[in-house]
Structures are given as C-alpha cells and as structure tokens.
Amino acid sequence: MALLRRASTVASLTLASRLLGFARDAGVAALFGTGVVADASVAGLSLAQLARRLLGEGALNAAVLPALTPVDGAARRQRAGAAVLIFAVTGLALASALAVFMPQVIAVLAPGFPDDGAREAGAVLAGRLTVLGVPLALTAGTLAALANAGGALARPAMAPAAGNVAVLALLGLLWLSGAHAMAMETALVWLSAGVMAGAVTQLVLIFFAVPTGTLALPSRAALRAALPMLAAAGPSLLAAGLPQLRFLIAAAAASGIPGGIAALFYATRLVELPLGLIGASAGAVLLPALAARGGDGEETGTQTGAQTGALGVEAALALSLPAALGLAVLAHPIVIVLFQRGAFDPAAAELTAQALALLALTLPLQAVEKVLAAIAFAAGFGRDVTRAALIGLPVGALTGFLAAGPLGLAGPALGVLAASAVSLAALAGTLIRRGLLRLPGTNRRRLIGLLAAGLLMAGAVGTARLPLEGMLGGGGLYAIAALAALVLAGMLAYGAGAVLFGGLSPAALKAALRKR
Incomplete structure (x- = not known):
C-alpha cells in the first residue's frame, strides 16, 4: 500500500505535467495556428522536447x-x-x-x-x-x-x-x-x-x-x-522512445502538407493525454501487482500473473475505448472548443480534426500495448517490447508516406494506426507463446461486451450530434455546453451498454465503489 501511495503521487504529478503541457500547446496554437512558425517550431523543437519527455519521467x-x-x-x-x-x-x-x-x-x-x-x-x-x-x-x-x-x-x-x-x-x-x-x-x-x-x-x-x-x-x-551506465541506458531509452518514433515518422510524412506537422502535433497531444493516464496506471499499479503475484505466471494465491495481465488489458480497454471513439466522433467540435482562437482559424481546426479522427483509433491499441509492455518487463522480457515496436515502425512509415498523397493528413495518421496495430499484434503473440498472457472465455466475453458498448456509445453520440452542429461549429460558450452534453450522454450510453452487454458486472461495480 505504501508503494501504491507513492506511485499514485507520481502519477498525479505526471498528470499535472501533461495538463500543463496541453495548456502550453494550446497557447502556441492560439499564437501561431498551423502556419509557417508553428510548423517550423514543432520540427525544430522536437529533439529538445523528445529529450525532456523521455528523460524527465525516470x-x-x-x-x-x-x-x-x-x-x-x-x-x-x-x-x-x-x-x-x-x-x-x-x-x-x-x-x-x-x-x-x-x-x-x-x-x-x-x-x-x-x-x-x-x-x-x-x-x-x-x-x-x-x-x-x-x-x-x-x-x-x-x-x-x-x-x-x-x-x-x-x-x-x-x-x-x-x-x-x-x-x-x-x-x-x-x-x-x-x-x-x-x-x-x-x-x-x-x-x-x-x-x-x-x-x-x-x-x-x-x-x-x-x-x-x-x-x-x-x-x-x-x-x-x-561508464557501463551509458550502455545500460540504451535499451531503456530505446524502449521508451520507439512509440514516439511513430509520431516522428508521421510528422516526416506530413511535412509536405502546409501546416501538416503542426496540425498532427496538436492532434497527437489530444490522444496522448488519456494515454498518459493509462500508461501511468500500468506502471504504478499493474507492475507492482504483477511483481507481487509473479510476473512469470506461476501460481501465487488465487490469481496468476497471466490472469492479472488479462484484467489489466480489460481495464485499459474499458478506459481507452470510449475515449478513442469519443475523440473520433467528436474530433471537429473538440478541436474547435480547445484550440480555435487567435491564429488558429477554421482551416487549422479542419486540418487538425482530420488527423485526430484517425489518431484517436490508435488509443486502445497503444493503451493495451502499454499494459502488455508492463507484463513483459515484469517477467524480464523487455527485449520483446523493443522487438515488437521495431517491427511496426517500417509498416507505419510505408503506410504514412504512401497514403499522404491521396489522403492528405489522414495518411500519416493512418501510418501511426498501422504501426500501433502491428506492434501490438507482435507483442501479444509473443506473450501468449510465453504463457504470460491468457484470455479465458470470461475475459473474452467481457471484452466483446466493452466493444459493443463502445459502438453503442459512438452511434448515440453521432446521432445526438446532428441537431447540435450549428452550436458546435460556432465555438464559444454554446459550443462548450453542447460538447459537454454530448460527452455526458456518451458516458451514460457507454456505462449502460457495458452493463447490458456484459462488459461490466453491476455487482462488481458496487463492490469496487464500496471498497473505494
């Protein structure tokens, strides 16, 4: 419990940093939109920003x-x-x-x-x-x-x-x-x-x-x-940096589109906010649980490490799936409310929303990948994480550069989606072969229930959005109120769907709330 309290402190401070970082990016967007200065600054500052992000969190x-x-x-x-x-x-x-x-x-x-x-x-x-x-x-x-x-x-x-x-x-x-x-x-x-x-x-x-x-x-x-510390730092930095390389490659593919790099960057920041929370949970909660139960999957009490990992996958999807579908369905009004002010005009909002709608779909893939990475590191197989990420990079690069021409900014975003899917499939396959990940019938049924609930939520939000288009497109307080109402409706639809389709047990929910 002391470990979890310390971990929750770190996770809370990390969240504060991410929120302040988002405020920083929103400020840059208001000052320079997706123009020449924004494109140049995102590309030129990327190395310093990447170094801060990789090395600033342990x-x-x-x-x-x-x-x-x-x-x-x-x-x-x-x-x-x-x-x-x-x-x-x-x-x-x-x-x-x-x-x-x-x-x-x-x-x-x-x-x-x-x-x-x-x-x-x-x-x-x-x-x-x-x-x-x-x-x-x-x-x-x-x-x-x-x-x-x-x-x-x-x-x-x-x-x-x-x-x-x-x-x-x-x-x-x-x-x-x-x-x-x-x-x-x-x-x-x-x-x-x-x-x-x-x-x-x-x-x-x-x-x-x-x-x-x-x-x-x-x-x-x-x-x-x-001196050996330099060699020892390589694998950990490589494992931490490979997911970021997907976005650097996507930015390279978007560099031929005026405003493309800046718009892709702003869309990425919206996706990384919920992803950072899930990653902090995986590191602060799942890793200690796996270490306590035996990361190699050996029986230790009533639950194995593999079963704990399966529950981690469920939790990651339960959190990330509604966020992903909500960002995808409401991409344009979200960008308008959060960014469209100052130099960030409607054209910049349209360009950013185009990237966000596809990038949002990478959120569940990357969230589950973080959980699987925690499983692999807890069991001493960190190289599997690096190998899986490396497999996905060329797929993402090829997809992003080839699709940038016909699809515009959606092409590089599609490249990130392809890289994430391939890396996740490679890592999941490796863990299953090692016996570190098992999804029994009960887990699979809950995952299907969560997916059905997510689709129900997306349909409900998409339908409810239609009569509110005028308010959402105008920005200001009316757009904020309409967007908040849609988010609340989506949360209610997802919760009801999760219970209806078996993705969430009402008894388990009540027990968790009582324990909380």
Whole structure:
C-alpha cells in the first residue's frame, strides 16, 4: 500500500505535467495556428522536447540505480558524481554534433521542408537554439534517478510540471509583446527561449531534490566504474522512445502538407493525454501487482500473473475505448472548443480534426500495448517490447508516406494506426507463446461486451450530434455546453451498454465503489 501511495503521487504529478503541457500547446496554437512558425517550431523543437519527455519521467533509473547498488559510502557518492558527469558530457557531445548537422537532421525529420525555404530555415534556427536541451535533459534524468534512490519522489515528478509553467510564462510575455506582428525568426527565438527556460527550471528543481551527501567529485576509478551506465541506458531509452518514433515518422510524412506537422502535433497531444493516464496506471499499479503475484505466471494465491495481465488489458480497454471513439466522433467540435482562437482559424481546426479522427483509433491499441509492455518487463522480457515496436515502425512509415498523397493528413495518421496495430499484434503473440498472457472465455466475453458498448456509445453520440452542429461549429460558450452534453450522454450510453452487454458486472461495480 505504501508503494501504491507513492506511485499514485507520481502519477498525479505526471498528470499535472501533461495538463500543463496541453495548456502550453494550446497557447502556441492560439499564437501561431498551423502556419509557417508553428510548423517550423514543432520540427525544430522536437529533439529538445523528445529529450525532456523521455528523460524527465525516470527513464534513466534502470541504468543508474543498479550501478550504485554494489557500493556504499564515499565510493557510492563518487560513482553518483561520475554518473552525472558522464551523462552531461555525452549530452554536450551529442548536442554539438546535432548543432553542426542540424540542416541534415531537419531534412530527415521534415523531408517536405526543402521545398519551403522559410519553414526549413526556421526549423534549423529553432533546432540550433534549443539543442542544449539534450544535455540538460540527460543531466536532469540522472539527477532524478539519484533523487529517487534517496527516497525523493515528489519533487522530481513535479519538475516537468514546473518546466511547463516556465514555458507558459514565456508564452504570456510573447502574447503581450505582440506575437502576431513578429517576424518568424523573432517568434522562434521567443519559443526557443521558453523551451530552454523549461529545461533549466526542471534541472534546477531536480538538483535541489537530490539528498545532501549524495554527490561527490568522482575519481578515475569511479568514472571507469560508471561508464557501463551509458550502455545500460540504451535499451531503456530505446524502449521508451520507439512509440514516439511513430509520431516522428508521421510528422516526416506530413511535412509536405502546409501546416501538416503542426496540425498532427496538436492532434497527437489530444490522444496522448488519456494515454498518459493509462500508461501511468500500468506502471504504478499493474507492475507492482504483477511483481507481487509473479510476473512469470506461476501460481501465487488465487490469481496468476497471466490472469492479472488479462484484467489489466480489460481495464485499459474499458478506459481507452470510449475515449478513442469519443475523440473520433467528436474530433471537429473538440478541436474547435480547445484550440480555435487567435491564429488558429477554421482551416487549422479542419486540418487538425482530420488527423485526430484517425489518431484517436490508435488509443486502445497503444493503451493495451502499454499494459502488455508492463507484463513483459515484469517477467524480464523487455527485449520483446523493443522487438515488437521495431517491427511496426517500417509498416507505419510505408503506410504514412504512401497514403499522404491521396489522403492528405489522414495518411500519416493512418501510418501511426498501422504501426500501433502491428506492434501490438507482435507483442501479444509473443506473450501468449510465453504463457504470460491468457484470455479465458470470461475475459473474452467481457471484452466483446466493452466493444459493443463502445459502438453503442459512438452511434448515440453521432446521432445526438446532428441537431447540435450549428452550436458546435460556432465555438464559444454554446459550443462548450453542447460538447459537454454530448460527452455526458456518451458516458451514460457507454456505462449502460457495458452493463447490458456484459462488459461490466453491476455487482462488481458496487463492490469496487464500496471498497473505494
């Protein structure tokens, strides 16, 4: 229970960070819509943002903590200092190389930009201004691992949220300074300054979270002993980064569409908000449960690890399926209510909704994939997660680039959907063969019931939306009220359908509420 309380604290702070990150993105959308500045900034800032996301939530723990376990006292403090120094120097070397080759990096991330000199030049400028975010994120990630090892969990988890507050403050200054009248280069400098302010804020907060006496100047022996951390960091960072590569590949496929990268980014953020909650639940609740019951599926009490995993799959689908179908059916009014203001005009809303309607369907696939990844890691088969994700990447890339021409922005979104489906199928097949995942008849019947309830909800919301189109399309308070009513109706329809079709047991629901 103590573990779950600490995990819930981390999950709550992660949610706060995601919500603040969404507010940050909504602010950028209001300032620049899906125009040249938005496209250039999303492409140019992607490396720094990716580094912050991968390294800001404990991704280096698996590499740093085991290297500290065999030693104690002065040797431990020196090895901790060596870890910080090694990752900081590695990050600086990587940042230097990226700065030199930034035009080539942008050509890979956004191959459609060379036909548009302004977007390409802006992306290179933003990339070079924020490339220092990579070593800052690496250093912050190392310090977070040391803080966690010392029992400090809250402040490191709070750091990404504080970083987003710093970015929002810079966006406020940008708005007051007249962003709409700024030249592209000036606006990108401001946005880059916001990103770097967030990275520095995050680093400082984590530094002061490290317990006193944890760090010491490293000796040569400590540096040699800490070097294997670099190799150990590779697999965990690769496993954490591969799902993000799907969206980077989709952005590359969308780069030939004016406004495509920015619109895809905003749609992705809407999908990642519920996905982040499910991922936090999988890591904070499912992993401890699997560890307690035996991740290898051996019997430990009344339930096996495989059965616990099956319940995790059910929970992931129960949460993600209605969110996915709701986002897909209400994509356009959701984008209007959340984003359409300032420079984000109706054309930008239409482009973003086009991507969101398809990206939303990836939510159940990615949610179940996170649960299956938790099962695999708990059983010591993390390589299966990496292998499955790698299998899906070329499928997604081929689909996204081929479909971008005839389908527009829906093509890259379809590529993410294809990559997610292939990766999920590969990982599920591997776990079933290893005996780590079993779906008995009872579980399958509940899953079918949940799917039927989701389809009922989608039909009900789609039908109820028709007479409200005028209100939804106009924006403002009327659109917010109409959208809230549709969301509430969808929740009621899904709950009733889940009980009607056997996806949810009323007795189990009452028992869960009483226990809660």
